Amino acid sequence: MGKTLFEKIWDAHVVEELPDGTSLIYIDRHLVHEVTSPQAFEGLRLKGKTVRQPKLTFSTMDHNVPTDESRLTISDPVSRAQVEALEKNCSDYGITLYGIGDPHQGIVHMIGPEMGITVPGLTLVCGDSHTSTHGAFGSLAFGIGTSEVEHVLSTQTLRQKKPKTFKVEFTGSLPSHVYSKDMILKLIAEIGTAGGTGTVFEFCGEAVEALSMEARMTMCNMSIEGGARAGLIAPDETTYAYLREKERPYAPQGEELERAIAEWKKLPSDPDAEFDRTMTINVSSLSPQVSWGTSPGMTISVDQAVPQLDGVPGYSEEDVSKALEYMGLEPGQRLEDAHLDTVFIGSCTNARIEDLRIAAEILRGQKKADHIRLLVVPGSQQVRLQAEAEGLDKIFTAAGAEWRWAGCSMCLAMNPDKLEPKERCASTSNRNFEGRQGAGGRTHLMSPAMAATAAVAGKIVDIRTWKGGAK
Template sequence: MNTLFDKIWDKHVVQTIDDGPTQLYIDRLYCHEVTTPQAFDGLRERGLKCMRPGQIICMPDHNLPTHDQDKPIADPVGRKQVDALDRNCADFGLTEYKMNTKDNGIVHVVGPEKGLSLPGMTIVCGDSHTSTHGAVGAIAFGIGTSEVEMVMASQCILQQKPKSMRVSIHGSLGQGVTAKDLALFLIARLTTAGATGYFVEYAGQAVRELSMEGRLTLCNLSIEMGARGGLVAPDETTFEYLRNREHAPKGEEWARAVAYWSTLRSDDDAVFDKEVEFDAADIEPRITYGTNPGMGIGISESIPHIGDIGERGQAAFRKSLDYMGLEPGRQLLGLPVDYVFLGACTNGRIEDFRAFASTVRGKHKAAGVTAWLVPGSWAVERQIRDEGLDRILQAAGFEIRQPGCSACLAMNDDKVPAGKYCVATSNRNFEGRQGPGARTILASPLVAAAAAITGKITDPRTL
């Protein structure tokens, strides 16, 4: 009667404290430059080393410029954080995929594509979107800097066991509807706090039919509905994705691994603390209109009227629309846009670039639209060129930038100016997230591509 989450969690329990947290063994710790400096300093102050340095993988991503990475970072804060990570990795003997090297990229893109994230693992990182790695059938969640230090020192963490939720999506997604649309639909329906305290297992036909990259997008956004994390049971799609990846098992070890991974599913009689179900036929391409990912609508729908909002939420609703320069009851179709961003750990994978390129092929970028197309890793950048997508994009007036977190957050040069609208494939649309005063509309790569070539919010199904 065990859920998939129970099976992985229970296998990693070191000890449970009565009326307290569980000591949980961690298989993989990912580190980037923003949330680690104090953790390394804490180890130094206590005279400690990393207990299992081979289980720790580090790379800078948040602060990286997406051009001229062969030159020193111009921003002094960003440069200091990246330099500190380089120094700390050297001092503690950790593997680092440095800036502007073939292995570098966004940590949540690089982990799965290298086979470092595997089914049945426990995975943590000082970053909320660590939930991404749950797509391979792992327990993956973000932690704070003090917890990063804890894992470095002991390879364990103290955690209260979350409750379990299963979200089932029945039927198949329609034309032009992607994993990003599915995720935005769920966040709007469940709200940004609807999964607080839960670890979510995604199930149902629509989830089984997603590619691994679609599942990575879905799990990436779990945190945006308050969940501790999200995961998908591993299956043939998972195994084919991981086969021959650099750090995946090989030969006889691969056969043994797949045999074990095949047991990682919730039992037929497993009992979840909460179950919710949706119909894929109810989902169309999605966009957001407000300042959190739950403020979203179908692309053919209108922004809610103030009377549709509960009394307690009306003040925040008005504030959000004032920031976005929008009015209740209006449609967003036809809204002129200034920027388009394709990338981030949500939609910076090769499948996302294929989708974008398929939409803009034979067309041309709208005049007045600034487009940032940023691969999630150097491996993705190489694949874009190997497949000739760069030529399709260049012919349509686009250019490929260098990998990094880019315009997902305002920690590098790719900032959207105040008052400008940006259709972004990233994960958050908070006030100032893409730059002070920037107005972010979250969408899929298909919706982003349609906006880039028409200069306005456009239903990609009409193209």
């Protein structure tokens, strides 16, 4: 019997099968940021340990850093302490750091692919749940806890229980104004936020094969929102073209790259491979998706009304009622009738150059609604520089947006970019939990195209039929 993509990577990295049924696996790359690493490094010091493979660990600052001009002088004492701790830890242990002011600084899941740290067939971990992003390259990538960060730093290995496999095939072709963000939100709405628990998704099918690398990263990024340990997409010519596109310092180059590609072509799941679970979604009639509640699983098509209390599979009436109360919505209400305050285009889900190009095309020659605050935050300094070289920043600022420096920004309330209580936000990020973007803040997840359109319309609208016109 053949093997799945996941099984090929897993089996190649098992160091030892342990008596308790778990496996000790080798970790090829370790990414570190300022929030989940201080305790791990302190643990090393207290135990007198060193970093086993410092050249396989890469770090940056993203969660806490301000994205405005105050980024160089962080006022929050906790954030400043974490940033300073990362600087010291990387210096003490010889770890590569892309710090504030470095041209390669950015969200950890953005700079990995940009720098060629992420390539097919690897195991990659980080103290951050959205490490699943890197699975778009056919690498087994997942988030770990702080104690596990310490373990990887000191041993370059990790003890894990082998997950099950979950094949999700997307068939058909995406309609206009519908994107990979809509595909993954649709999946999560179908299976719920626990639907993939204990599994690794493998996304496949003609609709996935047609996606760019940026769009694939968006899908894999939100695998964790579907409860999965990780998400995978088999490497193909799109993957190889991305790696050939320009020099990526940590990726193979020239003939070495071509030899690596020959090996990577062996990674896709064999035709006779068996999965523990399979599912098919046809995207040909898929509509833009928008979350209405306090979980990514609480998502509907933009042309649907907010569901009734008993109309959300997997959630009790109490769950739905509580979510609607928090969000300030009523059953049967249209989302376009809810007052909107803020639009956030950014995060490790949708702050790549492709996302900014999509948003800029909608905002070109337009103005945001007067009552809307519009933040556009590139996910990395490299994306920021490329956007400015293409003149996208001029389009954003002409539309009335705030053009920011790289960072996690309003994805989560760990930096100055926060929502006020009851402030409603159209967001391209990945989570809409209570307080995720600020205490009492109300988050609606959607694609960059939908968010940019909402900024101009001043409310959530269907980009396909909005009277202002979708470009």
